[in-house]
Amino acid sequence: MKNQQFVLAARPEGLPEEKHFRLEDLAIPAAGSGQVVVKTLYLSVDPYMRGRMNDRKSYSPPFPLDKPIAGGAIGQVTESLTETYRPGDIVSGFWGWQRFAAVDAGQVRRIEAGGAPLSAYLGVLGMTGLTAYFGLLDIGKPQPGETVVVSGAAGAVGLVVGQIAKLKGCRVVGIAGSEDKIRYLTEELGFDAALNYKRPDLPAALQEACPNGVDVYFDNVGGTVSDAVLALINPGARIPLCGQISLYNNGKPDVGPRIQPLLLTNTALLQGFLVGQYADRSAEGMEALAKWLAEGKLRYRENIIEGFENTPQAFIGLFHGDNTGKQLVKVADPV
Numbered sequence: 001m002k003n004q005q006f007v008l009a010a011r012p013e014g015l016p017e018e019k020h021f022r023l024e025d026l027a028i029p030a031a032g033s034g035q036v037v038v039k040t041l042y043l044s045v046d047p048y049m050r051g052r053m054n055d056r057k058s059y060s061p062p063f064p065l066d067k068p069i070a071g072g073a074i075g076q077v078t079e080s081l082t083e084t085y086r087p088g089d090i091v092s093g094f095w096g097w098q099r100f101a102a103v104d105a106g107q108v109r110r111i112e113a114g115g116a117p118l119s120a121y122l123g124v125l126g127m128t129g130l131t132a133y134f135g136l137l138d139i140g141k142p143q144p145g146e147t148v149v150v151s152g153a154a155g156a157v158g159l160v161v162g163q164i165a166k167l168k169g170c171r172v173v174g175i176a177g178s179e180d181k182i183r184y185l186t187e188e189l190g191f192d193a194a195l196n197y198k199r200p201d202l203p204a205a206l207q208e209a210c211p212n213g214v215d216v217y218f219d220n221v222g223g224t225v226s227d228a229v230l231a232l233i234n235p236g237a238r239i240p241l242c243g244q245i246s247l248y249n250n251g252k253p254d255v256g257p258r259i260q261p262l263l264l265t266n267t268a269l270l271q272g273f274l275v276g277q278y279a280d281r282s283a284e285g286m287e288a289l290a291k292w293l294a295e296g297k298l299r300y301r302e303n304i305i306e307g308f309e310n311t312p313q314a315f316i317g318l319f320h321g322d323n324t325g326k327q328l329v330k331v332a333d334p335v
């Protein structure tokens, strides 16, 4: 057994590429007092990581160069100098792109694997599921009969948003980037309509798919897709602003329509949010998501790439639409 980590070798300008990451060999760490050593089983790669690769002030600090990339992970404890954890325990944490890490016990959380596979705790029962749950229900407040549009609809957050909106009795329209994804949303997840944003007539097709306008727009992507949706909002619309992935690789600020008149004349609410704001309510979200999952009311997909050495490739693929559902890296099986 050896330890390896991926460090940020250079800050990307534009799309991230393999050359921006460097694989390093190092010793497996020993646990210090109050620490556990974890062996990584699954790694989460997420669009927000792209923002942390810039040297710009944001809600979380930039990743330092030449240090391992931080991010959500699931692992198995191999050594413990705490009363709380024993070797063999499965935990989640934020130690990121490393095969082994020594982590303070307070920085990990035990996973009591129940009915769901371990990987689900990084997706539908983890950060992205909770993002969908709180963004849609707390800000979007969908009501039966309303029209909910979600962009990035076949991604980790989007597919949960659309299904919760269906459970709330809404007409759900998804927007995604391939015909396979469109079929998955309508034929397998029960979306009422889904549109490929790469079609040239997106604004007209959206209007047709939303004959009663748009009451809730869950925005994962921004850019021209959001311009087309916002043109259709109804009075009193709610817009949970979750992500802007179409802009993450832009060097310059995006210039688009000025939307304030639309928001004003429709008395609409546009609210940015971060899932971390809901940390003290995560048990509520987890309970609801786990219940819907167990009842078969919530379905999900994962795009799992095998092998730690493929972590940068998995991350880069997010910006090329390679994933349907949550993008993960499988590093090892539990023992």
Ligand SMILES: NC(=O)c1ccc[n+]([C@@H]2O[C@H](COP(=O)([O-])OP(=O)(O)OC[C@H]3O[C@@H](n4cnc5c(N)ncnc54)[C@H](OP(=O)(O)O)[C@@H]3O)[C@@H](O)[C@H]2O)c1
Binding pocket: 046, 047, 048, 127, 128, 131, 152, 153, 154, 155, 156, 157, 158, 175, 176, 177, 178, 181, 220, 221, 225, 241, 242, 243, 244, 245, 246, 247, 273, 274, 275, 276, 318, 319, 320, 321, 322, 323, 324, 325, 326, 327
């Ligand atoms: N606010 C929060 O707390 C929070 C938490 C988690 C995630 N987010 C945000 O939510 C969004 C979705 O995250 P996720 O984890 O569920 O990722 P994801 O949707 O599973 O993966 C990214 C997807 O974005 C789409 N995409 C990539 N480039 C695009 C572009 N230029 N225009 C339109 N779509 C593009 C691709 O699908 P297509 O094939 O459809 O293009 C890709 O598969 C991201 O913007 C992320 O930053 C926010």
